[in-house]
Amino acid sequence: MIDKSEILRIAECNRLAWDASAVHHNENPEWQKLKAGFARAEFSTFDATLTAILTDLPVLGQSVVQIGCNNGRELLSAMALGAKSGLGIDQSTAFIDQAYRLTEISGRDCQFLASNIYSLPEDTPRGFDVALITIGVLNWMPDIDLFFKVVSSLLSENGKLVIYETHPFLEVFDPGAADPFLPASSYFVETPFVSEQAIVYDESEPSRVPASYWYVHRLGDIITACIDAGLCLDKIVEYPHSNRETEYDLYTNQVAQLPMCFSLVAHKG
Numbered sequence: 486m487i488d489k490s491e492i493l494r495i496a497e498c499n500r501l502a503w504d505a506s507a508v509h510h511n512e513n514p515e516w517q518k519l520k521a522g523f524a525r526a527e528f529s530t531f532d533a534t535l536t537a538i539l540t541d542l543p544v545l546g547q548s549v550v551q552i553g554c555n556n557g558r559e560l561l562s563a564m565a566l567g568a569k570s571g572l573g574i575d576q577s578t579a580f581i582d583q584a585y586r587l588t589e590i591s592g593r594d595c596q597f598l599a600s601n602i603y604s605l606p607e608d609t610p611r612g613f614d615v616a617l618i619t620i621g622v623l624n625w626m627p628d629i630d631l632f633f634k635v636v637s638s639l640l641s642e643n644g645k646l647v648i649y650e651t652h653p654f655l656e657v658f659d660p661g662a663a664d665p666f667l668p669a670s671s672y673f674v675e676t677p678f679v680s681e682q683a684i685v686y687d688e689s690e691p692s693r694v695p696a697s698y699w700y701v702h703r704l705g706d707i708i709t710a711c712i713d714a715g716l717c718l719d720k721i722v723e724y725p726h727s728n729r730e731t732e733y734d735l736y737t738n739q740v741a742q743l744p745m746c747f748s749l750v751a752h753k754g
């Protein structure tokens with residue numbers, strides 16, 4: 486159990502690390518691709534799996550809140566699938582700035598809120614039809630139980646939660662290790678991984694940024710936290726494909742295949 490002041494302290498460290506990393510994200514070719522892409526109404530960064538989940542939900546005509554929206558590319562992608570409105574929440578003001586730049590290019594009517602999810606302002610809009618959490622968000626959360634209670638409070642009655650995340654079991658392996666297939670850390674590790682490297686998705690030379698804290702939340706803990714937050718599970722699927730950084734591609738297409746990512750759909754009961 487971690488107390489609230491420690492949660493806020495860790496979140497603040499992570500905010501500083503993400504803000505300091507933002508410059509790398511709008512200097513790389515991916516940023517140019519996003520700017521060119523969002524000038525087209527149908528452009529989406531979702532892969533086939535998340536596109537199918539949101540199409541079947543359906544996201545069409547729904548109000549969507551994305552927690553940990555980063556530069557807004559996925560909220561804008563949900564809009565391209567027909568979402569009625571979108572609010573992106575992220576505590577990094579540098580990435581929220583990027584989100585507004587992409588939104589302006591897209592001409593979409595998306596809103597963004599620069600806030601720590603653990604200390605949302607009282608006037609935060611609520612009653613959303615869909616809450617979206619995607620790749621690389623859960624591990625930044627020092628307290629997964631409190632996190633899902635806040636997420637649940639953003640949803641309307643019967644509102645739906647969609648998670649499409651990396652699989653926590655993958656955290657046991659280090660793609661940069663001499664033998665990347667040898668377990669490198671325990672699935673049951675309780676302490677966070679601490680890094681002072683810029684948070685980038687490609688293999689560019691990382692610069693030093695303030696320390697950030699990355700937690701491994703076991704699949705059972707994630708599911709239990711959803712249930713404890715008043716969410717009823719509809720579907721959980723584990724996949725053999727990767728939805729994360731390309732350095733993890735080496736774990737795909739194996740005879741003895743690891744789980745690479747998972748999706749979870751739940752509704753507020």
Ligand SMILES: C[S@@+](CC[C@H](N)C(=O)[O-])C[C@H]1O[C@@H](n2cnc3c(N)ncnc32)[C@H](O)[C@@H]1O
Pocket residue numbers: 496499500503552553554555556557558559574575576577580600601602603619620621622625626
């Ligand atoms: C890996 S990024 C999400 C990327 C997104 N899935 C995408 O593909 O564009 C994780 C985001 O979570 C945000 N974040 C981390 N801790 C947070 C917190 N306590 N409150 C709000 N946002 C947070 C970070 O600022 C970062 O932008």
